[in-house]
Amino acid sequence: MAEYNLNMKIQQALDYGLQYAKKSGADHCEAYGLNQKAYNLEIEKDKPKHNIGIQHGIAFRVIANKAQGFAYTSSFENKDIEMTVKMAIQCAKTMKEDPDLKPFPKPKKNKNKLDLDEEFFKLESDQAAESFEEMLQDELPKDLYFLMAMGFIGIGDSFLKTSQGIDIHDRDAGYGLGVGFLSTHGFPNYDFHFEGSRTWGQIKPNQVSKTAIEKTLKSAKPQTMSLAGEYPVIITPEGSYGLFGGLFMILEQLLRGDKASRGETVYADKIGEQIAPDNFTLIDDPLHPDMITSAVYDAEGTPTERTKLIENGILKTYYLDSYYAGKLNMESNGKSQRGGFMGGNPVKAPPSIGGYAAIIEPGDSSLNEMLAETKEGFMMKSFMGIHMSDFSSGRFAVTGSGWYVKDGEIKYPVQDISVSSTIPDLLMNIDLISKERTKGLNNEVPYLRVKELSVAAKKLDFKIRFGFKVLKTLIRLGIVKNPFI
Amino acid sequence: MLSTRLHLNIFIITLWFIKLIKMSQDIVDKALKKLHDLHIPYGDIRAENSLMTQIRTVNGKVEASTTGIESGIGIRILNDGAWGFAYGPLERYEDVIDMALKANKLNLKQKKRDISLAEVKPVEDSFIGEQKRKLDDTGFDEKIKFTFETDKAQEDDRIKSRTSSFREVLRKMILATTEGTRIVYEVPYVMLFAVSVAREGTETIEGRCRIGHLGGVELLDIRSPQQVGEKSKERALEGLKSPKVKSGRYPVVLDGTINHLFSHEAAGHSAEGDFVQTAGVLRGKLGKRVGASCVNLIDDGSLKETEGINSFGYIKYDDEGVPGKKNYIMKDGILKTYLTDRSSAKHFDLKPTGNSRAEAYTVPQIVRMTNTYISPANDSMKHEELIEQTKNGFLLMQGGGGQVDPIKGTFNFGVAELYEIKNGEIGERYRPTTLAGNTLETLLKIVGVSPEMGDPLDSIGFCGKDGQSAPVGITAGWLAVKNIVVG
Known part of the structure; x- marks a missing residue:
């Protein structure tokens, strides 16, 4: 009931703001409201940190004045709403007229629907934590240790009303569970597995845990190598779109309509x-x-759509919102977003362009065939330093970990492998x-094999490797305590 | 006329802000009373009101102009040896306390050991970050002008896109604990960014420049918007005509900004007490040699300014009320301490180092760095000596962000300027790239540190950890490293 009342209050605040904007000289106004609750679940080794x-x-x-302004507040009082609207108008009035600026989008019919699991809204914190507990395994293989478990449950109502007549109430929910383990078989290494769903109970916590254990064992005992040259590299799905960012995060930037309209990306003017x-x-x-991240409307109230950005290798379109679609003489494909899921408070920033869910169509090779075709190369699963890449040219030089592949077989896990190229190449x-x-x-x-990538790596110094071996021996003999666990 | 109107509105916003601060004080008192009434052994309350303004100009046109006020409260309790943290709107502080109790219940169920806190003396104080030119005395139109000036300075036929962003944040916070600490903060930050995209034929390259400090708009009297725009343009244009470096392992000299990046990303993160409790390459190494004898790694929250320029990572108190301090993490290559909050200090039997920080009321405090760098040792060498000693390799300048894996001990940094060192002299410039290495190995391979502290404006950053971002600095002397992977 309290949530219902708050939702009513937010809607009234938006209506008041729209009216006040009109009265205060705004030509158009878009009002957004959010009412969100989150359970953030986390255990770091032996420290539970749920909040x-x-x-x-x-x-x-x-x-x-043919310009846009934006302002936000966490208060629903009329005086504060007035002040916020005034600030937004003031922001707009300080800007020069923008000849490309058009009114916000008009309402469009939308037949698309996404199922909402109302169970999320009835959850108590105890239930939320129960599913989490199931991930915490008591018995683990030798040299494998629990590192951390994390999860989130997000429920919320958001509202979008515009002077153009858009009036959307979006109720959404989802959750995610993940766990990571540390392997001390050889140099310490770790891996995670994380799953998300829009249906409560869909994720099997035990399975998440099992998968994480398998992944950690596959990465155990990593080696370092000294080499520099061109090698074939298989990029795993996590390597291209990982939880903490993959290489194709750069591609998403290069395909943004705003960057294309400004000539800021190497793919500007390359449609077709x-x-x-x-x-x-x-x-x-x-x-x-x-x-x-699924949604039936984008942040401007445009119905979302399944968009082929690259089809059979041909660049078909960019990620577009209404403004940049207009500048490029194209139609919006509903890619306007507000930060939120893993991106901060959605209220605090105006909508911007981004992708919702990346799908790459499968190919016709099996992973085994891809490996068999690789005489000497790497299969890479994670990269560091992606955010330092050049988001105009797509140039990157990242350091990652994965596996060394020789004569069609995975030989051993590797780390500290630097890979560089450009996304177009x-x-x-x-x-x-x-x-x-x-x-x-x-x-x-899917897994993607790149015929040739520039790879450089350096074996850890003998002194460090030798010191590590001595330490392992002392641990085995019980002379020193294992410092890694 | 416009300017007068704008000033009037800024005045109204300021009044609104004052109203919110007053309300926050009342709510903090009520929340504290409730925690006492509930007999909660320890609780801390952070009430926050933040004013943020951002203006982004693209190719001479203001593309985004946003402003807003956010208020809220974060309440953390320590009950029966387990934490409970919750956040929400100020006026719903009672719900927030209920949620913190629920979170505490969940944590109690899964705790394996008791959490306790290192003792600290309760503090009653206030801190107002000095602004020589106040944010609220500077009109919106003037702030827009900064971005136009930055934009203008980037103009060139080969520059295809110019982005200039001005950002200011004014955080007003109250920290109150059940132990009696009560600190009122007012922390202003000002930043200016430029990104220039140069294109010639099929070649495209980005140049970037970013400055910022804890203070007011006087930042742009110290370093003008024109200088920021020109530097960004120069990096893009120079990058465009420079050859690519061949990936490989080279002897290197790192400038002060990369000294900071390495000290922060590679060495500093590995020394964060909350993290070390879980894993990491510096675990179990207190009192042991982890670096070359010239390595003195410092994190200094109390470093207010360098040569008159305010540090981006300065904190008078951390978010547990512990004063910011100068901490030697490593001295003469020996690991002396971890960076701690009160719970990790207790766990490791160390003194609290004043490194507990939270990005906002919506997140709990975690161990964060402040101003981190490797300071000159007794046998410091001048820049020229470091170059001469390196003979053949690369001089890497102007760090452009970094990332570290503190468990594996690997790191990767962006480098905006790269120069060949040939026969002990600085030679040809190369295209921006990255460098990568292993923390422990690199710490042992540092062969020299220069005594000159660099310009702190060159090395501001936002450190990301556990989804939180914290302002950090600072640039220091140059470092010579035996070898590292470049490109």
Whole structure:
């Protein structure tokens, strides 16, 4: 009941803000409101750090004097709403007229629907934690230790009302569970597994745990190597769209309509051109039934759609909102977003362009065939330093970990492998795409083999390796305590 | 006329802000009373009101102009040896306490050991970050002008896109604990960013420049918007005509900004007490040699300014009320302490180092760095001597962000300027790239540190950890390293 009353209060605040904007000289106004609750679950080794929070606020984007302004507040009092709207108008009035600026989008019919699991809204904190506990295994293989477990449950109502007549109440919920283990077999290494769903109970905590253990064992005892040269590299689904960012995060930046309209990306003016092999198709699918980022409307109230960005290697379109679609003489494909899921408070920033769920169509090779085709190379699963890449040219030089592949077989896990190239070169060099795909939190992608990538690595110094071996011996003999656990 | 109107509105916003602060004080008192009434052994309350303004200009046109006020309260309790943290709107502080109790119940169920806190003396104080040119005395139109000036300075036929962003944040917070600590903070930050994208033929390259400090708009009197725009343009244009470096392992000299990046990312994160309790390459190494004898790694929250320029990572108190301090993490290559909050200090039997920070009321405090760098040793060498000693390799300048894996001990940093060192002299410039290495190995391979402290404006950053971001600095002397992977 309290939540219902708050939702009513938010809607009244938005209506008041819209009216006040009109009265105060705004030509158009878009009002957004949020009422959100989150359970953040985390255990770091032996420290449980669960927390719970509620967040609500409202934001106004106005068009006045042919310019846009934006302001937000966490208060619903009329005086504060007035002040916020005034600030947004003031922001707009300080800007020069923008000839490209058009009114906010008009309402459009939307037949798309996503299932909502109301169970999330009835959850008590105890229940939320129960599913979490099931991930915590008591018995683990030798040299494997629990590192951390994390989870989240997000429920919320958001509201969008505009002077153009859009009136949307979006009620959404989802959750995620993940766990990581540390292997001290050889140099310490770890791996995680994380799953998300829009249906409560869909994730099997035991299975998440088992998968994480398997992944950690596969990465155990990593080696370092000294080499520099061009090698074939298989990029795993996590390597291209990992939980903490993959290489294709750079591609998403290069395909943004705002960057294309400003000539800021290497793919500006390249629509219709071949930018990847014939069998490479990249789709953004906000309507995927079980991605926690799925949505039927974008942040401007435009119905979302399944968009083929690259089809059979040809660049078809960019990620577009209404403004940049207009600048590029194209139609919005509903890619306007507000930060939120893993991106901060959605109230605090105006909508911007981004992808919802990346889907890469499967290819016709099996992973085994891809490995068999690799005489000497690497299979890479995670990269560091992606955010330091050049988001205009797509140039990257990242350090990662994965496996060394020799004569068609995975030989051993490796770390400290530096890989460099540009995204355009990488895409054009993909020669094999796997049939197998893995579903992540907001993606479903296959393994991709790149024919040649520049790889450099350096073996850890003898002194450090020797010191480590001595330490392991002392631990085994019980002379010193294992410092890694 | 416009300017007068704008000033008037800024005045109204200021009044609104004052109203919120007053309300926060009342709520903090009520929340504290409730925690006492519930006999909670320890609780801390952070009430926050933040004013944020951001203006982004793209190719000479203001593309985004946003402002807003956010208020809320974060309450953390320590009950029966387990934490409970919750957050929410100020006026719903009672719900927030209930949620903190629920979170505490969940944590109690899964705790394996008791959490306790190192003793500290309760503090009653206030801190107002000095602003020589106040944010609220500077009109919106003037702030827009900063971005236009930055934009103008980037103009060139080869620059295809110019982005300039001005950002200011004014955080007003109250920290109150059941032990009697009560600190009122007012912390202003000002930042200016430029990104220039150069294109020639099929080649595209980005140049970036970012400055910032804890203080007011006087930042732009110290370093002008034109200088920021020009530097960004120069990096893009120089990068465009420079050759690519061949990936490989090279002897290197790292400038002060990369000294900071390495000290922060590679060495500092590995020494964070909350993290070390779980894993990491510095676990179990207190009192042991982990670096070359010239390595003195410092984190200094009390470093207010360097040569008149305010540090981005300065804190008078951390978010548990512990004063910011100068801490030697490593002295002469020996690991002396971890960086701690009160619970990790107790766990390791160390003194609290004043490194407990939270990005906002919506997140709990965690161990964070402040101003981190490797300071000159007794046998410091001048810049020229470091270059001469390196003979053949690369001089890497102007760090552009970094990432570390503190469990594996690996790191990767962006480098905006790269120069060849040939026969002990600085030579040809190369295209921006990255460097990568292993923390423990690199610490042992540092062969020299220069005594000159760099310009703190060159090395501001936001450190990300556990989804939280914290302002950090600072640039220091140059470092020579035997070898590292470049490119």
